[in-house]
Amino acid sequence: MATKKKAAKPAAKKSATKAAKSAVKKTAAKKSTSGKSTKYVYTWGAGKADGDGSMKALLGGKGANLAEMTKIGLPVPAGFTVTTEVCTYFYDNKRTYPAVLRAQMEAGIANMEKIMGYKFGDSEGFPLLVAVRSGARDSMPGMMDTVLNLGLNDKTVAALAKATDNERFAWDCYRRFIQMYGDVVLGVQKTPDEDHEPFEAVIEKYKHEAYGSDIVDSDLTAEDNKELVSRFKTLVKDRTGHGFPEDPWEQLEGAAGAVFGSWMNDRAIVYRRKYGIPAAWGTAVNVQAMVFGNTGPNSGSGVAFTRNPANGENVLYGEFLVNAQGEDVVAGVRTPDEVSGMAEALPAAFKELMKVRAILEKHFRDVQDVEFTIQDGKLYMLQTRNGKRTAAAALKFAADMVKEKLISWETAVMRNPADQLDQLLAPVFDINEAKKATVIAKGLPAGPGAASGKIYLNADRAVAAAEKGEKVLLVRVETSPEDLRGMIAAEGILTARGGVSSHAALVARQMGKVCVCGASAIEVDYDKKTVTAGDQVFKEGDFLSIDGTAGTVYGGELATEPSEIITGLINNKKASQKTEKFQNFVQLMEWCSKATRLGVRTNADTPEQVKNAVAFGAEGIGLTRTEHMFFEGDRIDAMREMILANTEEDRKKALKKLLPHQRKDFFGIFKALEGKPATIRLLDPPLHEFLPNTEESQADLAEKMGVPVEEISHRVHELHEQNPMLGHRGCRLAISYPEIAEMQAQAIFEAAAQCVKKGIPVKPEVMVPLVGYARELELQVNIIHRVAAEVKADKGVEFDYLVGTMIEVPRGALTADEIAKHAQFFSFGTNDLTQTALGVSRDDMGSFLSSYQENDIYPKNPFASLDTTGVGQLMEIAVEKGRSVKPDIKLGICGEHGGDPDSVTFCHKLGLAYVSCSPYRVPVARLAAAQAAIAESAGAKPAKAKKAAKKAAKKK
Ligand code: ADP
Ligand code: MG
Ligand code: MG
Numbered sequence: 001m002a003t004k005k006k007a008a009k010p011a012a013k014k015s016a017t018k019a020a021k022s023a024v025k026k027t028a029a030k031k032s033t034s035g036k037s038t039k040y041v042y043t044w045g046a047g048k049a050d051g052d053g054s055m056k057a058l059l060g061g062k063g064a065n066l067a068e069m070t071k072i073g074l075p076v077p078a079g080f081t082v083t084t085e086v087c088t089y090f091y092d093n094k095r096t097y098p099a100v101l102r103a104q105m106e107a108g109i110a111n112m113e114k115i116m117g118y119k120f121g122d123s124e125g126f127p128l129l130v131a132v133r134s135g136a137r138d139s140m141p142g143m144m145d146t147v148l149n150l151g152l153n154d155k156t157v158a159a160l161a162k163a164t165d166n167e168r169f170a171w172d173c174y175r176r177f178i179q180m181y182g183d184v185v186l187g188v189q190k191t192p193d194e195d196h197e198p199f200e201a202v203i204e205k206y207k208h209e210a211y212g213s214d215i216v217d218s219d220l221t222a223e224d225n226k227e228l229v230s231r232f233k234t235l236v237k238d239r240t241g242h243g244f245p246e247d248p249w250e251q252l253e254g255a256a257g258a259v260f261g262s263w264m265n266d267r268a269i270v271y272r273r274k275y276g277i278p279a280a281w282g283t284a285v286n287v288q289a290m291v292f293g294n295t296g297p298n299s300g301s302g303v304a305f306t307r308n309p310a311n312g313e314n315v316l317y318g319e320f321l322v323n324a325q326g327e328d329v330v331a332g333v334r335t336p337d338e339v340s341g342m343a344e345a346l347p348a349a350f351k352e353l354m355k356v357r358a359i360l361e362k363h364f365r366d367v368q369d370v371e372f373t374i375q376d377g378k379l380y381m382l383q384t385r386n387g388k389r390t391a392a393a394a395l396k397f398a399a400d401m402v403k404e405k406l407i408s409w410e411t412a413v414m415r416n417p418a419d420q421l422d423q424l425l426a427p428v429f430d431i432n433e434a435k436k437a438t439v440i441a442k443g444l445p446a447g448p449g450a451a452s453g454k455i456y457l458n459a460d461r462a463v464a465a466a467e468k469g470e471k472v473l474l475v476r477v478e479t480s481p482e483d484l485r486g487m488i489a490a491e492g493i494l495t496a497r498g499g500v501s502s503h504a505a506l507v508a509r510q511m512g513k514v515c516v517c518g519a520s521a522i523e524v525d526y527d528k529k530t531v532t533a534g535d536q537v538f539k540e541g542d543f544l545s546i547d548g549t550a551g552t553v554y555g556g557e558l559a560t561e562p563s564e565i566i567t568g569l570i571n572n573k574k575a576s577q578k579t580e581k582f583q584n585f586v587q588l589m590e591w592c593s594k595a596t597r598l599g600v601r602t603n604a605d606t607p608e609q610v611k612n613a614v615a616f617g618a619e620g621i622g623l624t625r626t627e628h629m630f631f632e633g634d635r636i637d638a639m640r641e642m643i644l645a646n647t648e649e650d651r652k653k654a655l656k657k658l659l660p661h662q663r664k665d666f667f668g669i670f671k672a673l674e675g676k677p678a679t680i681r682l683l684d685p686p687l688h689e690f691l692p693n694t695e696e697s698q699a700d701l702a703e704k705m706g707v708p709v710e711e712i713s714h715r716v717h718e719l720h721e722q723n724p725m726l727g728h729r730g731c732r733l734a735i736s737y738p739e740i741a742e743m744q745a746q747a748i749f750e751a752a753a754q755c756v757k758k759g760i761p762v763k764p765e766v767m768v769p770l771v772g773y774a775r776e777l778e779l780q781v782n783i784i785h786r787v788a789a790e791v792k793a794d795k796g797v798e799f800d801y802l803v804g805t806m807i808e809v810p811r812g813a814l815t816a817d818e819i820a821k822h823a824q825f826f827s828f829g830t831n832d833l834t835q836t837a838l839g840v841s842r843d844d845m846g847s848f849l850s851s852y853q854e855n856d857i858y859p860k861n862p863f864a865s866l867d868t869t870g871v872g873q874l875m876e877i878a879v880e881k882g883r884s885v886k887p888d889i890k891l892g893i894c895g896e897h898g899g900d901p902d903s904v905t906f907c908h909k910l911g912l913a914y915v916s917c918s919p920y921r922v923p924v925a926r927l928a929a930a931q932a933a934i935a936e937s938a939g940a941k942p943a944k945a946k947k948a949a950k951k952a953a954k955k956k
Pocket of ligand 1 (some may be wrong): 145288373382383
């Protein structure tokens with residue numbers, strides 16, 4: 001079963017093999033206990049199936065759902081699944097197969113023969129033809145394409161023509177088969193210096209020879225297809241050095257081998273990395289009896305979503321082609337019709353499809369993405385899966401299905417992917433700007449949102465431009481999986497051809513990219529690198545703008561405005577609040593509050609940020625970085641004076657200038673919080689960040705301070721550090737210069753006193769950064785308490801406050817029990833904790849991050865998503881040790897990770913009181929926190945039920 005597919009990268013192969021080994025071990029264990037050989041083939045057909053929808057890990061998504069649809073009585077052509085365990089075996093055993101596999105596949109074919117009444121390879125009667133289909137757990141665009149009509153050769157094609165009395169159809173199938181098999185299994189593909197797919201080039205040439213013009217494939221006669229078959233075979237022989245395989249079993253094994261081989265092709269690897277799919281999962285292979293959409297005008301093929309996956313509307317949505325096999329619908333060769341058009345073309349089948357739609361939604365309780373074929377008026381279901389959707393559609397689906405009583409509100413919460421939620425907050429085009437702008441083309445609204453960028457016509461150039469920091473719009477005639485990198489890099493995607501189920505639309509929906517596809521009024525010229533619309537010509541690097549919600553393309557750059565959710569929540573805009581999107585969003589957030597155990601706070605430094613975060617539902621501030629306040633206006637001068645001061649007296653003088661600024665800032669923040677807690681971190685960064693580092697700024701400062709410039713440059717030189725991140729920073733500063741902590745504490749408490757006097761409730765939480773020794777904290781805490789007492793006495797008011805610390809160096813985590821004696825709360829500073837635990841500078845990892853991800857060292861960027869095994873373990877230790885001394889010590893996290901859904905889940909499990917993240921991530925964190933809680937109680941319920949059942953059994 002050798003295949004011509006590209007060999008896997010050695011690195012990826014190795015890791016897959018390792019994981020595969022353990023899976024094989026489990027398989028072996030199963031074998032020894034049962035005494036029988038492992039079941040590698042699962043059949044379905046005629047209402048019965050070995051597997052079901054829950055077995056996606058073993059059967060892949062497609063196979064599991066084909067079994068499930070069969071079981072609920074839907075019309076599914078018979079077939080079988082070769083399990084993912086075979087894929088695992090394949091990579092673990094030098095690309096060979098288990099010895100028992102062939103016999104099991106033969107039994108699988110025999111079962112299909114029995115149900116269908118045809119024989120595989122029959123050269124007398126109607127031959128059983130099969131589709132060979134890949135089947136990962138989740139559909140993966142990088143995987144091998146499907147091979148249809150397998151089992152045809154020179155003899156069986158004649159038998160098929162005779163049995164159906166339809167020569168055109170039989171030879172159409174054969175022509176398609178050689179083309180698909182030649183391409184995906186034998187690797188007869190476009191070389192870099194060819195413009196067209198080789199098989200397509202043969203067809204084009206023939207059409208011109210025979211007809212002198214372009215005709216559609218479905219108009220090709222039997223004779224035409226015979227001639228093409230012969231030319232295709234010559235092409236295969238020329239390219240591969242071998243004749244086209246005639247033996248159906250050789251064809252079948254070749255196709256199955258190509259599916260397994262494609263699991264490790266570059267495209268699949270890129271896709272898995274982007275979506276975090278482990279290489280060890282493997283793919284299944286589905287072999288299914290063919291049904292034919294190309295027998296004539298009473299047949300056809302289509303794809304549909306049970307509801308609109310772009311905007312969520314409750315209507316059947318999809319595409320359909322009469323007299324066509326499935327690949328025609330998505331290939332972009334013929335432009336498909338809207339699926340609603342089927343009502344007229346094939347009314348009975350359409351009615352049947354609408355019935356199936358209702359059954360599927362009721363059964364799966366989710367929107368389905370289906371593929372189907374109609375053969376001579378009869379509908380067959382070929383695939384169903386939960387439909388991919390934009391965030392906007394997810395929100396509407398969930399809200400509607402709760403109203404329809406199809407799902408509970410908890411399920412509705414789970415149905416909104418947390419990592420997609422920010423799509424809803426993404427900007428739309430400014431209405432006034434859009435009115436003024438010229439619409440140069442209209443296409444299909446395939447990925448909602450607004451995007452404006454410089455156009456690039458090829459993926460590599462788009463990636464290069466994006467890496468330079470440009471906003472990029474990828475423009476293609478149509479996209480293919482090779483464009484994936486470019487699509488990831490781009491703000492938006494625009495295609496001239498292709499419908500709502502084209503590759504561009506599919507991928508855009510999944511990635512949440514803005515996309516307009518099938519904008520046929522634009523002409524994309526790859527050679528000249530231009531996009532033409534009417535008489536306007538746009539060169540690469542020129543701006544275009546696309547509105548993926550409306551499907552419009554504008555010339556030039558367009559300004560955007562915030563989404564209705566933002567304007568509704570933050571600006572209280574009534575019109576926005578009336579929109580369905582806004583109301584569904586608010587409803588979702590209410591459900592989140594009902595479910596959650598983990599609170600969400602925000603990282604905010606200004607009253608404005610606080611206001612926004614509170615509007616998004618933040619319960620307080622988890623981190624205020626006081627140093628940001630030192631850069632505003634001329635405050636930096638006072639700060640520099642303070643740093644450069646040679647004596648304590650000079651330093652105090654400079655600090656005194658800063659005090660009123662800080663007090664005012666804190667007052668503003670407390671006021672905006674309206675009594676919600678505010679964690680304020682004392683000065684943290686290395687001092688060099690504040691220093692005048694250029695000659696010019698030094699001269700400037702010297703003049704202001706009235707000292708010679710040499711004095712300044714000398715002091716700057718003195719303060720220079722080799723490794724400032726590990727230098728004189730954090731609480732170390734305030735240990736050397738306690739007056740800094742004193743001033744900051746005074747500013748905080750005086751602002752608190754001010755609030756109390758004005759009747760504004762306050763809850764300050766003073767946080768000491770970078771503590772690794774209990775004694776460090778003790779010294780700081782003493783200062784803070786003393787200043788608090790002084791302020792209270794001085795102002796004659798009472799207020800409550802807490803003092804705690806960040807846990808952000810490993811020593812702090814490891815000695816958390818000692819530290820806890822002096823702390824009322826811990827807040828995990830996971831940015832620094834990650835830097836210090838991994839020994840990696842966040843700012844310098846750019847040069848090796850991608851090779852670390854490619855080699856599967858970092859599953860994700862550890863600064864974006866918490867390294868739960870390493871850094872997480874330090875957190876666990878700190879939590880346990882902290883609680884051993886103070887059982888109810890308040891615990892939170894304030895690193896960037898607080899807005900990352902996976903990290904939020906981890907914090908939930910750790911039992912933290914809150915996560916804190918930037919204001920616009922607050923909804924994401926709330927959703928992730930609610931989902932963690934719901935998932936936990938869903939997991940706990942069956943266990944409880946089991947226990948109860950056991951108890952009941954014991955009583956008996
Ligand atoms: P993908 O995962 O790329 O969607 P599929 O295996 O679903 O690939 O196959 C693609 C298309 O091939 C299907 O939508 C369908 O139109 C056609 N097809 C697959 N299996 C069969 C079959 N048994 N009979 C007829 N057409 C089929
Ligand atoms: Mg499919
Ligand atoms: Mg820090």
